[in-house]
Amino acid sequence: MTKLNSKIPEGPLDKKWDKHKLNIKLVSPANKEKLNIIVVGTGLAGSSAAASLAELGYNVKIFCFQDSPRRAHSIAAQGGINAAKNYQNDNDSVSRLFYDTIKGGDFRSREANTYRLAQLSGAIIDQSVAQGVPFARDYAGYLDNRSFGGTLVSRTFYARGQTGQQLLLGAYGALNRQIHTEKIKMFPNREMLDLVKIDGKARGIIVRNLITGKIEKYGAHAVVIASGGYANVFCLSTNAMGSNAGCIWQAYKKGAFFSNPGFVQIHPTCIPVHGEQQSKLTLMSESLRNDGRIWVPKDKTRAEKLRKSKTPASDATKISEDQRDYYLERRYPAYGNLVPRDVASRAAKERCDADFGVNASGNAVFLDFKHAIKKLGKKEIEKRYGNLFDMYYKLTADNPYEAPMQIYPAAHYTMGGSWVDYNLMTTIPGLYSIGEANFSDHGANRLGASALMQGLADGYFILPYTIGDYLANDINTPAIDINTPEFDEATKNVENRIDKLLSIDGSKTVDFFHKELYNIMWNHVGISRNKEGLKKAIALIKKLKEDFWKDLKIPKEKHTVNQELEKAGRVADFIELSELMAKDALSRNESCGGHFREDFQTDEGEALRDDSNYTYVSAWEYKGKDEEPIMHKENLIFENINLSKRSYK
Amino acid sequence: MNFTLKIWRQKDAKSKGCFKIYNVSDINSDTTFLEMLDILNNRLVLEGKEEPVAFAHDCREGICGMCGLFINGRANGPDSGVTACQLMMRKFKDGDTITVEPWRAKPFPVVKDLIVDRSAFDKILQVGGYISVNTGSAQEANTLLISQKNAEEAFDAAACIGCGACVATCKNSSAMLFVASKISHLARLPQGKIEAVERAKNMVAKMDELGFGGCSNTGACSVECPKNISLSHIAKLNREFIKAKFKK
Numbered sequence: 001m002t003k004l005n006s007k008i009p010e011g012p013l014d015k016k017w018d019k020h021k022l023n024i025k026l027v028s029p030a031n032k033e034k035l036n037i038i039v040v041g042t043g044l045a046g047s048s049a050a051a052s053l054a055e056l057g058y059n060v061k062i063f064c065f066q067d068s069p070r071r072a073h074s075i076a077a078q079g080g081i082n083a084a085k086n087y088q089n090d091n092d093s094v095s096r097l098f099y100d101t102i103k104g105g106d107f108r109s110r111e112a113n114t115y116r117l118a119q120l121s122g123a124i125i126d127q128s129v130a131q132g133v134p135f136a137r138d139y140a141g142y143l144d145n146r147s148f149g150g151t152l153v154s155r156t157f158y159a160r161g162q163t164g165q166q167l168l169l170g171a172y173g174a175l176n177r178q179i180h181t182e183k184i185k186m187f188p189n190r191e192m193l194d195l196v197k198i199d200g201k202a203r204g205i206i207v208r209n210l211i212t213g214k215i216e217k218y219g220a221h222a223v224v225i226a227s228g229g230y231a232n233v234f235c236l237s238t239n240a241m242g243s244n245a246g247c248i249w250q251a252y253k254k255g256a257f258f259s260n261p262g263f264v265q266i267h268p269t270c271i272p273v274h275g276e277q278q279s280k281l282t283l284m285s286e287s288l289r290n291d292g293r294i295w296v297p298k299d300k301t302r303a304e305k306l307r308k309s310k311t312p313a314s315d316a317t318k319i320s321e322d323q324r325d326y327y328l329e330r331r332y333p334a335y336g337n338l339v340p341r342d343v344a345s346r347a348a349k350e351r352c353d354a355d356f357g358v359n360a361s362g363n364a365v366f367l368d369f370k371h372a373i374k375k376l377g378k379k380e381i382e383k384r385y386g387n388l389f390d391m392y393y394k395l396t397a398d399n400p401y402e403a404p405m406q407i408y409p410a411a412h413y414t415m416g417g418s419w420v421d422y423n424l425m426t427t428i429p430g431l432y433s434i435g436e437a438n439f440s441d442h443g444a445n446r447l448g449a450s451a452l453m454q455g456l457a458d459g460y461f462i463l464p465y466t467i468g469d470y471l472a473n474d475i476n477t478p479a480i481d482i483n484t485p486e487f488d489e490a491t492k493n494v495e496n497r498i499d500k501l502l503s504i505d506g507s508k509t510v511d512f513f514h515k516e517l518y519n520i521m522w523n524h525v526g527i528s529r530n531k532e533g534l535k536k537a538i539a540l541i542k543k544l545k546e547d548f549w550k551d552l553k554i555p556k557e558k559h560t561v562n563q564e565l566e567k568a569g570r571v572a573d574f575i576e577l578s579e580l581m582a583k584d585a586l587s588r589n590e591s592c593g594g595h596f597r598e599d600f601q602t603d604e605g606e607a608l609r610d611d612s613n614y615t616y617v618s619a620w621e622y623k624g625k626d627e628e629p630i631m632h633k634e635n636l637i638f639e640n641i642n643l644s645k646r647s648y649k
Numbered sequence: 650m651n652f653t654l655k656i657w658r659q660k661d662a663k664s665k666g667c668f669k670i671y672n673v674s675d676i677n678s679d680t681t682f683l684e685m686l687d688i689l690n691n692r693l694v695l696e697g698k699e700e701p702v703a704f705a706h707d708c709r710e711g712i713c714g715m716c717g718l719f720i721n722g723r724a725n726g727p728d729s730g731v732t733a734c735q736l737m738m739r740k741f742k743d744g745d746t747i748t749v750e751p752w753r754a755k756p757f758p759v760v761k762d763l764i765v766d767r768s769a770f771d772k773i774l775q776v777g778g779y780i781s782v783n784t785g786s787a788q789e790a791n792t793l794l795i796s797q798k799n800a801e802e803a804f805d806a807a808a809c810i811g812c813g814a815c816v817a818t819c820k821n822s823s824a825m826l827f828v829a830s831k832i833s834h835l836a837r838l839p840q841g842k843i844e845a846v847e848r849a850k851n852m853v854a855k856m857d858e859l860g861f862g863g864c865s866n867t868g869a870c871s872v873e874c875p876k877n878i879s880l881s882h883i884a885k886l887n888r889e890f891i892k893a894k895f896k897k
């Protein structure tokens with residue numbers, strides 16, 4: 001009964017993409033000029049797609065909620081971007097990057113997509129360098145690499161600790177160039193609030209102008225969602241304050257299936273939560289695990305002393321080597337501190353739950369550079385991580401050159417998202433989803449430095465071809481008229497929802513509800529889950545949703561900047577999405593990647609995967625407001641690799 | 650900690666603004682400046698008497714460039730090398746009175762309260778702040794060697810976050826540091842040299858057209874730049890610009 005057709009091409013793995021490209025329909029240059037495309041999002045995925053589409057001759061309208069496209073959340077990515085260039089001659093290859101990514105994702109992603117991603121990785125580096133991205137170089141002027149978690153080769157390209165910024169500025173440059181030629185029209189300060197479908201096809205969007213409050217409608221032959229991830233369901237996450245699930249959630253309600261909503265990545269190295277007044281958590285790049293060593297005291301009473309101390313970090317320097325438990329090196333001798341994120345996060349939680357935590361709340365472990373500084377010198381460490389150390393010092397007032405950092409896991413990235421086929425099209429014809437917004441390439445866990453790679457592969461090299469296959473059938477469709485009942489109805493729905501939010505007049509702010517949601521999700525749908533907890537979470541979320549719509553209070557101004565109204569809409573979506581995340585996690589009776597079920601683990605506390613029953617992608621179909629959603633399954637077929645136990649020991 | 654805040658309130662671009670006084674109490678010293686404003690805003694929402702203070706922000710880690718504020722007469726307050734979102738309340742003394750204003754510069758009109766319109770920056774970059782390469786036409790990356798020194802210097806310039814602190818600080822509202830950072834970033838790389846002269850000419854012309862003032866070399870911009878963009882990039886811009894003049 002499954003309605004899912006992934007459109008994976010036949011043939012050998014390494015020929016699939018080439019073959020597919022040959023079979024894709026082409027649109028003539030003259031016809032491209034007549035076709036309009038909407039792109040929502042100006043991060044790496046959206047900017048790269050919009051620029052490439054405009055270069056091909058399509059007319060593009062692009063939207064973001066920030067005041068400039070350059071401020072999309074991709075700007076914050078720190079550590080790097082992977083590519084199978086094998087510049088280090090350490091036996092890297094497309095096949096190895098493919099295998100690492102599939103294994104890193106715990107064998108829950110499509111072979112064909114992941115292989116294509118690895119194939120395209122090299123061209124992304126070429127393109128970025130041509131745009132002027134100042135990647136790190138060695139003394140002879142060649143590109144430099146570093147290692148990231150989950151791999152044993154050095155394939156990560158980086159621009160100090162600001163790789164995302166530099167890549168985005170490259171793509172933003174390409175975008176600007178097309179804005180200048182008027183092939184792209186840029187709409188900043190706009191938030192998409194609904195998708196418009198005509199005859200079953202995606203034909204436009206409804207947005208709110210965040211400055212004037214005006215509800216605006218825009219039409220196009222196809223719509224591309226590049227709105228990023230939804231880790232902000234956890235209000236204390238590493239994502240930007242405005243990152244939201246709105247676009248993919250509206251699309252879901254209009255018929256775009258939502259895949260693997262429960263697959264969330266909790267990043268192991270973030271600055272721990274301190275106090276009640278915090279608004280977000282700051283990531284300390286994974287690259288730090290190249291040289292930093294993670295530990296807690298071997299002795300519980302020692303840890304307890306640290307928890308009571310006012311200066312735990314400097315006290316820690318006095319703890320001798322034989323009293324330190326470098327628990328990742330102990331448990332995973334092959335990968336040590338470079339195990340994948342999910343493994344490192346769980347291990348930190350395990351130590352802290354067992355009372356070895358090292359800050360006042362008991363939720364922190366040490367990341368120590370003592371040995372690295374001794375071996376490489378302070379200067380070299382400064383060169384590698386200077387800006388990260390400075391940032392840490394500014395935020396915490398502790399100096400990582402002198403005492404270890406304190407870190408703890410935090411919600412960071414969402415592997416789930418809109419279900420898409422090999423062409424990156426959702427289950428709504430003409431609606432595409434790219435970058436973190438889709439579910440495609442990372443299975444149940446994403447390897448570090450692979451999100452930037454995926455966003456840019458989607459935007460530069462995949463979508464510009466695959467969208468032609470759809471649009472080739474649309475060359476006789478005139479520009480989409482926005483004065484139709486479909487557009488009017490969607491506008492009405494958006495206005496009604498805004499009016500409803502404004503009229504509640506309760507007693508609690510949006511932030512209150514977002515924090516409540518965080519507590520539910522972090523405790524029950526976070527690093528580890530179990531059946532009882534997930535059921536409890538679903539009940540709690542239902543209750544929270546009722547309270548939200550009864551007791552919310554926001555300012556009433558509609559025709560001006562109203563940031564509380566913006567937040568309210570986003571949190572309303574998060575609450576609904578949370579329920580689906582919990583349901584998805586409950587339906588998967590196995591542990592895989594970021595989805596760790598306490599009720600499915602080995603005696604040693606490692607994840608227990610169930611390949612015979614769960615080698616599938618879940619794809620949830622919305623059935624209406626008070627109806628239960630239906631889960632469809634896309635079975636994953638592995639023709640080229642054996643599903644092995646994912647071991648990093 | 651307790652503070653008295655003197656905050657600029659302005660309904661929209663057309664209205665006249667004024668300062669209003671607010672008190673906040675029990676602020677943790679580990680709180681950031683923006684979190685302190687969150688606390689005030691949550692209170693204002695619950696009181697329901699006036700709108701919360703509108704201010705722009707997103708990443709809250711000093712990289713998106715969205716959050717600039719004029720605090721006690723300085724761009725982003727008393728700390729140096731930080732954005733408003735990275736400014737910690739421990740940098741103030743308990744009981745301090747803190748004045749908070751939007752960027753003040755003619756090319757950045759106030760949108761509401763502390764939010765200004767910085768679209769002029771995008772417009773400058775649109776006329777040439779890039780290398781004109783189409784997707785797909787790039788050469789193999791390692792066939793283009795770039796000395797580590799040039800790559801690092803290009804990076805230093807490319808680190809600009811487009812926040813506008815330089816313009817807000819400059820008595821002439823000059824955008825020189827912002828423009829120079831992009832020109833210098835690209836002119837230091839071989840792949841950016843080909844268009845360097847044209848780029849400088851177009852971007853400077855656009856900057857002038859949008860009403861930014863001239864540079865009188867006071868250097869205040871660089872001192873207040875949260876990313877420590879160096880004045881040397883302005884010298885580089887001037888060199889490119891002189892070349893542009895000679896070409897004419």
Ligand SMILES: Cc1cc2nc3c(=O)[nH]c(=O)nc-3n(C[C@H](O)[C@H](O)[C@H](O)COP(=O)(O)OP(=O)(O)OC[C@H]3O[C@@H](n4cnc5c(N)ncnc54)[C@H](O)[C@@H]3O)c2cc1C
Binds near residue numbers: 434449
């Ligand atoms: C702190 C941090 C560090 C990271 N470091 C790395 C790293 O080193 N390497 C790596 O590979 N990955 C990293 N990641 C992950 C990676 O940065 C993201 O997955 C990736 O940048 C997402 O890009 P995107 O284009 O899909 O979305 P984003 O960059 O999030 O862009 C989303 C865009 O959509 C727009 N948008 C969203 N909702 C709406 C709406 N409703 N209406 C209109 N517009 C909307 C936004 O305005 C924005 O323009 C990091 C992530 C974080 C949080």
Ligand code: SF4
Binds near residue numbers: 809816876
């Ligand atoms: S030069 Fe500095 S102050 Fe000016 S916009 Fe760039 S980062 Fe901001």
Ligand code: FES
Binds near residue numbers: 706715
């Ligand atoms: S909010 Fe992004 S720089 Fe301050």
